[in-house]
Amino acid sequence: MAEPVLDLAGVSKSFGALKATQDVSLTLMPGEIHALIGPNGAGKSTLMALVSGKLAPDSGRIVVQGQDVSGLSVAQRARLGLGRSFQVSSLIPEYSARRNVMLALQARQGHSYRMLWPVRRDRSLTEPAEEILARVGLEGRASVPSETLSHGERRLLEIAVALALEPAAFLLDEPMAGMGAEGARTLTAFLDTLRAEAPILLVEHDMDAVFALADRVSVLANGRVIATGSVAEIRADPAVREAYLGEEEGA
Amino acid sequence: MDETRKEFWLNAVLLIGLFATPVIALMIDEPFYVTLSTRVAIFALAAVGLNIALGLGGMVSFGHALYFGLGGYVAGIMAHHAFSGVPMVFGLSGSDQMLVIWPVAMLLSGLIAAIVGALSLRTSGIFFIMITLAFAQMAYYFAIGWPTYGGEDGLSIFVRNQFPGLNTMQTWNMFLLAYGALVIALVLFAMLRNARFGAALMAIRQNPERVAAVGISPFGIKLAAFVISGMITGLSGAMMADLNRFVSPSMMSWHTSGQLIVICILGGVGRLFGPVAGAAVFVGFEVVFGGLTQHWQFWLGLVLLGVVLFARGGVIGIIAGRERHG
Ligand SMILES: Nc1ncnc2c1ncn2[C@@H]1O[C@H](COP(=O)(O)OP(=O)(O)O)[C@@H](O)[C@H]1O
Numbered sequence: 048m049a050e051p052v053l054d055l056a057g058v059s060k061s062f063g064a065l066k067a068t069q070d071v072s073l074t075l076m077p078g079e080i081h082a083l084i085g086p087n088g089a090g091k092s093t094l095m096a097l098v099s100g101k102l103a104p105d106s107g108r109i110v111v112q113g114q115d116v117s118g119l120s121v122a123q124r125a126r127l128g129l130g131r132s133f134q135v136s137s138l139i140p141e142y143s144a145r146r147n148v149m150l151a152l153q154a155r156q157g158h159s160y161r162m163l164w165p166v167r168r169d170r171s172l173t174e175p176a177e178e179i180l181a182r183v184g185l186e187g188r189a190s191v192p193s194e195t196l197s198h199g200e201r202r203l204l205e206i207a208v209a210l211a212l213e214p215a216a217f218l219l220d221e222p223m224a225g226m227g228a229e230g231a232r233t234l235t236a237f238l239d240t241l242r243a244e245a246p247i248l249l250v251e252h253d254m255d256a257v258f259a260l261a262d263r264v265s266v267l268a269n270g271r272v273i274a275t276g277s278v279a280e281i282r283a284d285p286a287v288r289e290a291y292l293g294e295e296e297g298a
Numbered sequence: 299m300d301e302t303r304k305e306f307w308l309n310a311v312l313l314i315g316l317f318a319t320p321v322i323a324l325m326i327d328e329p330f331y332v333t334l335s336t337r338v339a340i341f342a343l344a345a346v347g348l349n350i351a352l353g354l355g356g357m358v359s360f361g362h363a364l365y366f367g368l369g370g371y372v373a374g375i376m377a378h379h380a381f382s383g384v385p386m387v388f389g390l391s392g393s394d395q396m397l398v399i400w401p402v403a404m405l406l407s408g409l410i411a412a413i414v415g416a417l418s419l420r421t422s423g424i425f426f427i428m429i430t431l432a433f434a435q436m437a438y439y440f441a442i443g444w445p446t447y448g449g450e451d452g453l454s455i456f457v458r459n460q461f462p463g464l465n466t467m468q469t470w471n472m473f474l475l476a477y478g479a480l481v482i483a484l485v486l487f488a489m490l491r492n493a494r495f496g497a498a499l500m501a502i503r504q505n506p507e508r509v510a511a512v513g514i515s516p517f518g519i520k521l522a523a524f525v526i527s528g529m530i531t532g533l534s535g536a537m538m539a540d541l542n543r544f545v546s547p548s549m550m551s552w553h554t555s556g557q558l559i560v561i562c563i564l565g566g567v568g569r570l571f572g573p574v575a576g577a578a579v580f581v582g583f584e585v586v587f588g589g590l591t592q593h594w595q596f597w598l599g600l601v602l603l604g605v606v607l608f609a610r611g612g613v614i615g616i617i618a619g620r621e622r623h624g
C-alpha cells in the first residue's frame with residue numbers, strides 16, 4: 048500500500064476545559080480528496096490549525112510524507128509541502144492578486160533574503176503567476192489589490208496561492224464558503240481536477256460538493272472522528288445521521 | 299497626472315531642493331542654512347533607517363535613539379581617544395577618520411539591533427514598543443552614569459573627524475557627506491523594497507499569518523530588516539555627532555526616538571522620500587517656531603495630530619496619494 052501523504056495519530060488539543068480535538072487519527076492518501084465534515088464547533092478548523100502548525104497539539108503525532116512535523120513551525124511545515132487556504136480569506140490586502148501569487152512563488156523558490164533584483168522584473172515570478180491566475184479564472188483581475196476583489200474572487204485567489212506552492216497536500220478550509228451556487232459548482236469542478244496534482248484534505252459545509260468530490264469522508268463531532276468511510280457508507284451511517292446529517296436535512 | 303509620476307516628481311523636487319538650499323545659502327552668505335540643511339539630511343538618514351523597520355516592516359520601534367546615540371558615541375569616543383592618544387578597550391587605538399568610525403558605528407549598531415530584535419520581535423503591538431523603549435532607556439542611563447565620557451554633560455569633539463580629501467571643518471563639506479550618505483541609503487531602501495526581501499517584509503506588516511502559511515518565517519525577515527534599520531540610524535548618529543562636534547546622552551533619550559517616529563509619520567510612513575519630507579518639516583518647525591516660542595513642540599504635536607487624523611500618508615501621501623504595489 049502507498050504511504051500516506053499526511054498521517055495523524057492520536058492528535059488531541061484542549062482549550063481549557065474544552066476538548067476541541069480528541070484523539071484524532073486520520074490519513075490523506077495520494078490522489079484522494081478526504082473530506083472533513085461536522086457541525087459548527089465540531090473542531091474542523093482547529094484540526095486544520097493543528098495540521099498546519101498554527102496550534103501545537105497537546106499529544107499525538109503529525110507526519111507529512113514520512114517526516115514527523117509535530118514540532119515544526121507553520122513556515123517550516125509549509126516548506127515541507129502543506130499548502131493551506133483559510134476559512135476566512137487571509138491575503139496580503141494591499142498587494143494585487145498577482146503580487147499575492149508571486150509571494151507564494153517566491154516562498155516556494157526560497158531566496159526571500161534577496162535584496163537587489165526587483166520582483167516586478169523577475170520573470171520566474173511574474174510568468175508563472177499569470178498562468179496560475181488564469182487557471183483559477185482571475186486573469187483579468189491580476190492587477191487589482193486583493194482588498195478590493197469581491198468575496199468570491201478572494202476565495203479563488205486563496206486557491207491560486209495554494210497552487211503556487213505546489214504542495215504535497217492541500218489543506219482547504221471551507222473553500223466554497225460564501226461562493227454562491229454558480230461559483231461553488233465551478234470550484235467543485237476545479238478541485239476535482241486538482242486531486243491529480245496533490246491530495247486534498249477538504250473541510251466543507253457544502254454537502255453537494257463533498258458528496259461529488261470526496262473519495263473518503265470523516266465526520267467530526269465534539270472533536271472526535273465518529274466515522275470514516277466512502278460517501279455511500281457515511282450517508283448510511285446511523286450515528287452520522289444523528290450527529291449531523293439528520294440535523295442538516297431537518298433544518 | 300498619474301500618482302506614481304506625481305510621487306516621482308515630488309521626490310525629485312525634494313532631492314534637488316535639499317541640495318539647492320545650501321548652495322543658495324552659500325551664494326547669499328547665510329552659512330546657517332548650510333548647517334540646517336545638513337541637519338535635515340542627517341535626520342532624514344536616521345529616519346530612512348527607521349523607515350525600513352517602521353514603514354516596510356510595521357515594527358514600531360520606540361527605541362531607535364539607541365542606535366542614533368550609539369553611532370554618536372562611537373564617533374565621540376573614537377575621536378576622544380585619537381585626540382588623547384590613550385588606547386580604548388583591548389589596546390585598540392581611537393581614530394579620527396570617518397571611514398574608520400562609520401563602519402564601527404554601523405557594525406556596533408547592527409550588533410545591538412540584532413540582540414534587541416532577537417529579544418523583542420516575537421512580541422508585537424504595545425509590548426514591542428515598550429521593549430524597544432526599555433533598551434534605549436537602559437543605554438541612556440548607562441551613558442549618563444559613565445563619567446569617563448562626560449556622563450550627563452556629554453562629550454565634545456574638538457576637531458571634526460576627517461574624511462580623505464575634504465576639509466570637514468567647512469560645514470558645506472559635512473553637508474556633502476551627509477547628503478551622499480542619504481542618497482545611498484535611499485537607493486538601498488528602494489532596492490530592498492522592490493526586491494524579494496521587501497516583498498516579504500511588507501507582506502509581513504500586513505498579514506504575518508499568511509506569510510508564514512506560504513513558508514516564509516516572519517521572524518528572520520523582520521530581524522534582518524531591524525538590523526539593517528539600526529545600522530543606518532547608527533551611521534546617522536555618527537554624522538550628527540560630527541556636525542554638532544558634541545555627543546550627549548540626550549541623543550539616546552526617548553525624545554529622540556519619538557522625533558524619529560514623528561519625522562517618518564509627517565513625511566509618510568513607508569514612502570521612499572517620507573523621511574526627507576518629514577525631516578525638512580521637522581527642522582523647519584524647530585527653526586521657525588523654536589525661535590518664536592519655547593513650546594514649538596506643542597505646535598508640532600498639533601500638526602502631527604492633524605496628519606494622523608486626516609492625512610495618514612503624511613506629506614508624500616497628501617501630494618501623491620496612496621502607495622500602490624503593482
Ligand atoms: N483559540 C481558541 N480558544 C478557545 N476555544 C477555541 C479556539 N478555537 C476554537 N475554539 C473552540 O473549539 C471548538 C471547535 O472550533 P472550530 O475548530 O473552529 O470548529 P469548526 O471549524 O468545526 O466549526 C469550538 O467550540 C470553538 O469555540
Ligand SMILES: [Mg+2]
Nearest residue numbers: 091092093134
Ligand atoms: Mg471552521
